[in-house]
Amino acid sequence: MSNPHDMNAAQGTYSSFIGTLKWSVPLIAVITFIVILLIS
Template sequence: MANSQDIKPNEKTYDSFISMLKWATPLIAVLVLIVLMIIS
């Protein structure tokens, strides 16, 4: 099992990763659509 002292920093890292993922996914989708429109 994980040491209780390690859980708080890991949760903070996970939360920041998830929040970046929430912004990055739609941004990448928009960039892909723009590239597809330029190509076609």
């Protein structure tokens, strides 16, 4: 059915996406908090 090489590529893409998400979500939250503090 599916090619095992495609699954390995998909897992690599997924793990890099999750790794990026782990750093970007907290960073965006901190930037949003700073902007809210500056506005208020």
